[in-house]
Amino acid sequence: MLEAIAWIGSAFIIAAVGLSIAGAVGVLRFPDVYTRIHAASITDTGAASLMTLGMLLMAGLSPAAIKLCIVWLFIMLTSPAAAHALAGAAFGSGHRPILGDPRRPSEDET
Amino acid sequence: MIYVPGLFIALTALWLALSGHGEAFMLGLAAASVCLSLILTMRLRLMGREASPYHRLAPMARYAVWLMGEIVKSNLAVLHTIIEPSARLRPRLVALDADGRSELATALFANSITLTPGTVTLEAARDGLLVHSLHEGADEHEEFAPMAAKSLLAADGRG
Amino acid sequence: MLAAGVAGLLIAMGLMVVRLLRGPTAYDRVLAVNSFGTKTVLMIALMGFAVGRPDFLDVAIVYALINFISTIALMKVFRLRSLGEPLARLSMSRETPDA
Numbered sequence A: 001m002l003e004a005i006a007w008i009g010s011a012f013i014i015a016a017v018g019l020s021i022a023g024a025v026g027v028l029r030f031p032d033v034y035t036r037i038h039a040a041s042i043t044d045t046g047a048a049s050l051m052t053l054g055m056l057l058m059a060g061l062s063p064a065a066i067k068l069c070i071v072w073l074f075i076m077l078t079s080p081a082a083a084h085a086l087a088g089a090a091f092g093s094g095h096r097p098i099l100g101d102p103r104r105p106s107e108d109e110t
Numbered sequence B: 001m002i003y004v005p006g007l008f009i010a011l012t013a014l015w016l017a018l019s020g021h022g023e024a025f026m027l028g029l030a031a032a033s034v035c036l037s038l039i040l041t042m043r044l045r046l047m048g049r050e051a052s053p054y055h056r057l058a059p060m061a062r063y064a065v066w067l068m069g070e071i072v073k074s075n076l077a078v079l080h081t082i083i084e085p086s087a088r089l090r091p092r093l094v095a096l097d098a099d100g101r102s103e104l105a106t107a108l109f110a111n112s113i114t115l116t117p118g119t120v121t122l123e124a125a126r127d128g129l130l131v132h133s134l135h136e137g138a139d140e141h142e143e144f145a146p147m148a149a150k151s152l153l154a155a156d157g158r159g
Numbered sequence C: 001m002l003a004a005g006v007a008g009l010l011i012a013m014g015l016m017v018v019r020l021l022r023g024p025t026a027y028d029r030v031l032a033v034n035s036f037g038t039k040t041v042l043m044i045a046l047m048g049f050a051v052g053r054p055d056f057l058d059v060a061i062v063y064a065l066i067n068f069i070s071t072i073a074l075m076k077v078f079r080l081r082s083l084g085e086p087l088a089r090l091s092m093s094r095e096t097p098d099a
Helices: A002-029 A033-059 A065-092 B004-018 B026-045 B053-081 B105-113 B138-157 C002-022 C026-050 C058-081
Strands: B091-095 B117-124 B127-133
Touching: A002 A033, A002 B053, A002 B105, A002 C026, A033 A065, A033 B053, A033 B105, A033 B117, A033 C026, A065 B004, A065 B105, A065 B117, A065 C026, A065 C058, B004 B026, B053 B105, B053 B138, B091 B138, B105 B117, B105 B127, B105 B138, B138 C002, C002 C026
Parallel strands: none
Antiparallel strands: B091 B127, B117 B127
16 A cells, blocks of 8 residues: 555656756747746746655655645745746846747747 | 744644654753744744644644645646647736735735736735736636636635 | 656756856846745655655645745845945836936
C-alpha cells in the first residue's frame, strides 16, 4: 500500500518535471515577453502544484508535509504578483505586445 | 480590534510549524519575532478588514477550489499551445470593466487572472483591468465572465 | 526516480539560461531569472527528499521568498527609471498605446 502511494507520488513528480520542461520550451519558443510570461506561469502553477502533491504523497503525515504546503502556498501567492509586476513594468515602459497571429502579420498590426 | 490577536495566532502557528522547537530560549526568540512582525504590520497600516477578510473565509475557500480547476484547464490549454507545432498563437489585449467592485474584489480578480496560465493582468486600476491573453476566444468578455462573477461573489458577497 | 526528476529540472533550468543569455529585452531576462528561481525551489525540495533530509525545505522556503523579493525589487527599479509614461495609467482601450 505504502509502496503504491510512493509510486503514485513519483509519477506526479515526473509529470511535474515534464510540465516544467514544457514551460521552459515555451519560454524559448514564444515570440515576446508577454507570451513568454504565460509559458513561465505553467511552471509556477502546474509544475509546482503537481510536484508538491507528489512529495506530499511520498512524505505522508509529517512536519515536512506542513512545510511543503507552506512552500506551495508561497509560490502560489507570489508568482502572480511577480508576473503582474513584470508585465506591468514592461507595458508601462512602452513595450508593445505582439497582437493577432505573429506568424502572419496582418495590416492592422503596427 | 480583532485583527491583532488574529495575526498573533497566525504568526505563532506559522513559527511553530516551521521550527518545531520547544526550548525556552527559542520560544523567547519566537515571541520577539512575532512581536516585531506585529509592530511592523501596524506601522505599515496593513492591519484591517481588507488585509484579513475573516468574514469572507468560507466563500474564499470555495472560490479557491473552483480556481484550482480553472488553473488545471488553462495549464492544459497552454501546454497544448507549446507542444503542438501547428497550434496558433493569437495574443490580444482585453479591457475589462470594474463593475463597481471593491478593491479586495479587484485584487482577487486580477490575481486570479494572472494565476491562470494564458492570461496576465497588465494593469489593475479602480476603473478596470487590462489583460493580455494568449488564446483566441469566441468572445473575449464571455471568457472572463464566470471568473468575474465568482470572484465578486467571493470577495464582496454579491453576484 | 528522484534523480531523474532532478536531472529533468536541470534541463529546464538550462533552457532558462538560454533565454537569459538571448534576451532580447531586460524583461525577458528577469522573467528567465524568476522562472529559474522557481525551478530551483522545486529542485531544492526534491533533493531534500532524494537525500532523505527534509530540512532542505527550509532552504526552499527562504529561496522562494528571496526569488520573489528580488523580482519585485528589480521591477521597481525598472519602473521608476523609465521616464516614458511611468506607473502607467495608459489607455484602457483595446489598442496598444503609442509609445
